[in-house]
Amino acid sequence: MKYNTGRYEEQPNGCVCFIPSSLPLDPPLDYTPKIASLLSSADRAIAYMDGTIQMVPDSDLLSCMFARKEALLSAQIEGTIATFSGLLRFEKNLSSPDNPDHLKQVVNNFNALTEGFAKAEIDKISMGFLCSLHKTLLAGVKGKEKMPGFIRPIQNLVGGDDCFTATYVPPPQENVMFCLENLLNYIRMDDDTPPLIKSALIYAYFEMIHPFLDGNGRVGRLLIILYLYFKKVIRFRFFTISYYLKEKREEHYIRLNRISKEGDIEGWIEFYLEGVIKSSNLTSETAVSIKKLNEKLEKWVITNSVGGIHGILLNQLLFSNPIVSIPNVRDNLNISHQAAGRLVNKYVDAGFLVEETGKSRYKEFLFVEYVKILSKGTEFPKVE
Numbered sequence: 001m002k003y004n005t006g007r008y009e010e011q012p013n014g015c016v017c018f019i020p021s022s023l024p025l026d027p028p029l030d031y032t033p034k035i036a037s038l039l040s041s042a043d044r045a046i047a048y049m050d051g052t053i054q055m056v057p058d059s060d061l062l063s064c065m066f067a068r069k070e071a072l073l074s075a076q077i078e079g080t081i082a083t084f085s086g087l088l089r090f091e092k093n094l095s096s097p098d099n100p101d102h103l104k105q106v107v108n109n110f111n112a113l114t115e116g117f118a119k120a121e122i123d124k125i126s127m128g129f130l131c132s133l134h135k136t137l138l139a140g141v142k143g144k145e146k147m148p149g150f151i152r153p154i155q156n157l158v159g160g161d162d163c164f165t166a167t168y169v170p171p172p173q174e175n176v177m178f179c180l181e182n183l184l185n186y187i188r189m190d191d192d193t194p195p196l197i198k199s200a201l202i203y204a205y206f207e208m209i210h211p212f213l214d215g216n217g218r219v220g221r222l223l224i225i226l227y228l229y230f231k232k233v234i235r236f237r238f239f240t241i242s243y244y245l246k247e248k249r250e251e252h253y254i255r256l257n258r259i260s261k262e263g264d265i266e267g268w269i270e271f272y273l274e275g276v277i278k279s280s281n282l283t284s285e286t287a288v289s290i291k292k293l294n295e296k297l298e299k300w301v302i303t304n305s306v307g308g309i310h311g312i313l314l315n316q317l318l319f320s321n322p323i324v325s326i327p328n329v330r331d332n333l334n335i336s337h338q339a340a341g342r343l344v345n346k347y348v349d350a351g352f353l354v355e356e357t358g359k360s361r362y363k364e365f366l367f368v369e370y371v372k373i374l375s376k377g378t379e380f381p382k383v384e
Contacts, residue, residue, distance in 0.1 A: 015163035073242035244275035
């Protein structure tokens with residue numbers, strides 16, 4: 001079915017802008033057999049993901065690692081070139097081959113997601129909330145000159161050098177506030193639309209409105225995560241929708257464009273639900289791998305009498321803080337510096353930790369297998 005998703009309107013300067021229609025959809029979405037089947041599969045995939053997450057050690061602390069992963073993946077969609085290990089090094093003020101400006105963009109994205117989680121209520125998603133996230137996102141990085149924290153007062157474009165060559169021309173500035181207020185009212189509306197369907201529409205319409213001069217894609221993906229968390233569809237902060245949107249980056253943009261050009265809402269929702277399923281499955285696989293790694297580490301500590309209770313405590317520390325120093329271990333485990341050094345060296349000898357700095361002093365150690373597990377999906381394709 002072709003839906004009325006908005007209208008094209010020529011401006012006095014000759015630009016033809018797209019002005020999205022109001023939500024909810026009118027007529028309502030047709031739950032085709034394919035959409036109904038995908039929605040059911042997505043619900044099951046999320047339920048399974050929540051179940052596997054409960055098996056991992058200290059899921060609350062681990063959630064910060066998955067939030068970092070989502071922040072990295074979302075930034076990569078926009079062209080940021082950075083790695084998960086590079087991000088961890090950057091946060092520890094360690095040298096990294098990654099561009100520090102790109103890493104700062106990822107840190108800002110993580111900070112904005114953390115800020116959003118702190119609100120934890122659907123009613124808090126307001127104009128001020130979005131502007132605050134946007135301000136955090138662009139603070140001191142590329143785009144800092146694009147009015148961080150403010151709704152755009154001028155026309156913007158998606159692709160192309162002008163409105164005649166652009167891939168998409170969002171609504172003119174005088175329409176933005178009305179469109180955005182409608183979207184915010186829809187977000188807060190208590191209706192019977194399944195939250196997964198609603199999150200797909202929220203993201204798509206936010207992207208069509210394009211209310212900021214820069215950073216719209218990243219803010220839109222933050223909205224997906226936060227909306228589903230606030231609605232308790234995802235109980236833990238482990239969901240990484242950007243994994244699929246990065247993997248299918250070109251199709252992602254094609255599907256969004258078809259909403260304005262062809263009214264193809266159903267095609268977008270099918271694509272989005274497939275992404276929810278695949279992203280949830282990746283998180284489940286990652287959680288299972290982390291559980292197995294934890295069991296492997298615990299077995300090694302017990303079998304080889306590595307540090308007694310301090311070995312168990314170091315395991316817990318490593319899953320929340322995968323780059324450690326000997327002073328860090330000393331202070332967290334409340335043991336002597338010498339004891340911390342001996343314990344860390346045993347982990348190095350067993351291959352669980354790898355020294356990162358190459359220095360004789362002030363060494364930092366990476367929990368390499370854990371970081372490799374978390375990095376899945378964030379890698380760049382190898383150039384042949």
